Amino acid sequence: MIQEAIVFLNPPYKYAIQRKLRCSPRRCGNIFPPLELLYLASLINEKGSLEIIFTDAIADRLTLREIIDRLKKYRVRIIVFMPGFESLEEDLKTISKIKESLNKDCRVISFGYLPTLYFRDIFKAFPLVDYIIMGEPEITFKELYDAIILDNKDIRKIKGLALNQGTVPILNEARLEKLDLNCLPFPNRKLLRNNSYSDPFLKGPMTSVITSRGCPHRCVFCVDSYGHVFRRRAADNVVRELKHIVYDLGINNVRFMDDNFTADRNNLISICKGIIENKIDIAWTCLSRVDTFDKEMLAYMARAGCKAIFLGIESGSQKILDYYKKGYSVDIIKRQCRLIKEAGIDIVSWFVLGAPIETLDDIRKSLKLSLEIDSDFICLNELRPMPATDIFNKLRDHIRVSLFPFNISYAPFSLSAKEVARLRRIFYIRFYFSPKIIWKILLRFIRNPENIMFFLREFISATRLSYIEK
Numbered sequence: 001m002i003q004e005a006i007v008f009l010n011p012p013y014k015y016a017i018q019r020k021l022r023c024s025p026r027r028c029g030n031i032f033p034p035l036e037l038l039y040l041a042s043l044i045n046e047k048g049s050l051e052i053i054f055t056d057a058i059a060d061r062l063t064l065r066e067i068i069d070r071l072k073k074y075r076v077r078i079i080v081f082m083p084g085f086e087s088l089e090e091d092l093k094t095i096s097k098i099k100e101s102l103n104k105d106c107r108v109i110s111f112g113y114l115p116t117l118y119f120r121d122i123f124k125a126f127p128l129v130d131y132i133i134m135g136e137p138e139i140t141f142k143e144l145y146d147a148i149i150l151d152n153k154d155i156r157k158i159k160g161l162a163l164n165q166g167t168v169p170i171l172n173e174a175r176l177e178k179l180d181l182n183c184l185p186f187p188n189r190k191l192l193r194n195n196s197y198s199d200p201f202l203k204g205p206m207t208s209v210i211t212s213r214g215c216p217h218r219c220v221f222c223v224d225s226y227g228h229v230f231r232r233r234a235a236d237n238v239v240r241e242l243k244h245i246v247y248d249l250g251i252n253n254v255r256f257m258d259d260n261f262t263a264d265r266n267n268l269i270s271i272c273k274g275i276i277e278n279k280i281d282i283a284w285t286c287l288s289r290v291d292t293f294d295k296e297m298l299a300y301m302a303r304a305g306c307k308a309i310f311l312g313i314e315s316g317s318q319k320i321l322d323y324y325k326k327g328y329s330v331d332i333i334k335r336q337c338r339l340i341k342e343a344g345i346d347i348v349s350w351f352v353l354g355a356p357i358e359t360l361d362d363i364r365k366s367l368k369l370s371l372e373i374d375s376d377f378i379c380l381n382e383l384r385p386m387p388a389t390d391i392f393n394k395l396r397d398h399i400r401v402s403l404f405p406f407n408i409s410y411a412p413f414s415l416s417a418k419e420v421a422r423l424r425r426i427f428y429i430r431f432y433f434s435p436k437i438i439w440k441i442l443l444r445f446i447r448n449p450e451n452i453m454f455f456l457r458e459f460i461s462a463t464r465l466s467y468i469e470k
């Protein structure tokens with residue numbers, strides 16, 4: 001008898017993108033587990049009636065043909081996937097081709113930022129997509145899965161779900177309750193080929209962990225992935241997951257994927273103390289907001305294995321910081337970065353270029369600040385106002401959105417888009433060719449020669465490509 005299966009697919013794409021809820025960047029050397037998808041797969045009982053097939057075609061470099069050949073051995077009942085941003089159309093086409101080649105009663109479930117916003121357009125253009133989960137997916141997905149497999153609930157009664165039925169899509173009642181993150185099982189990493197994942201700031205196989213969702217701040221360009229209410233997992237729950245990663249899976253490198261890992265001071269210190277006291281041998285990196293840590297927190301973070309902090313600095317000009325509603329000053333950025341350096345942790349600073357009021361002088365201030373705060377690496381993004389963000393609503397009349405293929409065209413006011421792209425390249429070159437950075441990078445290569453390939457690839461691609469990124 002042919003085995004029935006549920007497939008969780010991170011679809012193949014021409015670039016090694018990371019499909020995340022808030023963005024889908026491509027960075028040389030960064031291949032992270034598709035955590036959002038993995039959480040859904042982890043809600044399903046492995047001993048249930050369906051075989052769970054988790055396929056990360058990005059990490060495993062699988063082609064569409066290889067995936068179809070693999071799946072033809074099963075009777076696939078359900079396919080679950082989250083499309084990327086730049087790859088939206090391609091991903092939807094890929095899934096449609098897979099469904100066409102399989103049994104006709106296979107159901108396709110999608111979720112993510114763009115599917116939530118544009119479910120009607122997606123259903124119309126891709127009729128083989130059956131369901132779209134709106135927003136945070138776990139509770140709705142589990143109810144939908146049970147309804148399809150156990151036939152125990154009327155699908156029309158499942159909150160937070162859109163159905164592609166008839167000529168007009170159906171949108172069920174909204175799901176207002178938020179998930180208690182402590183109730184989530186740990187991501188089932190046994191479904192992954194864990195050796196496939198890498199972070200250039202960490203040596204050896206890595207995995208990703210999320211300890212909180214939601215951000216209370218309102219930076220105008222930010223994609224609101226899990227809402228503005230901050231929720232976190234208890235520190236002991238996080239520490240248990242880290243022990244499992246190190247002792248059961250033999251992985252010693254972690255990227256914390258929280259929007260702001262340092263948002264809750266007490267919890268952060270408790271997690272670090274748990275790592276130190278239990279002698280959990282991990283090296284890790286995280287994202288943080290500049291005004292949410294202090295000297296004591298950084299000391300704990302360094303002792304617990306933190307190697308680099310990714311900071312959304314955004315600009316060295318107070319005028320631009322205020323325009324983005326960042327809520328902190330250039331002086332605070334400088335003070336906080338000094339503390340990071342004193343703790344012996346690397347800084348990777350993100351800047352956004354191309355605000356409507358941004359001038360050449362503002363961009364000069366950003367370059368100056370990137371050097372002054374002693375960034376180890378920088379990451380420069382051109383402003384792309386994403387649908388439903390505050391800045392998108394403000395600039396709506398100046399933005400053109402194309403869905404298939406997904407593209408946001410926006411012409412900055414003070415500088416032309418071409419000029420912003422040119423200044424971005426110059427910024428990279430000036431930063432990485434400043435004597436201080438050259439010296440620092442040489443020392444880094446002596447300590448870790450593998451980094452040279454990462455640096456060269458990153459530098460070349462950064463000066464040539466544009467990203468869709470936070």
Ligand code: SF4
Nearest residue numbers: 215217218219222259
């Ligand atoms: S950019 Fe960072 S701090 Fe600002 S709203 Fe987004 S997640 Fe929060």
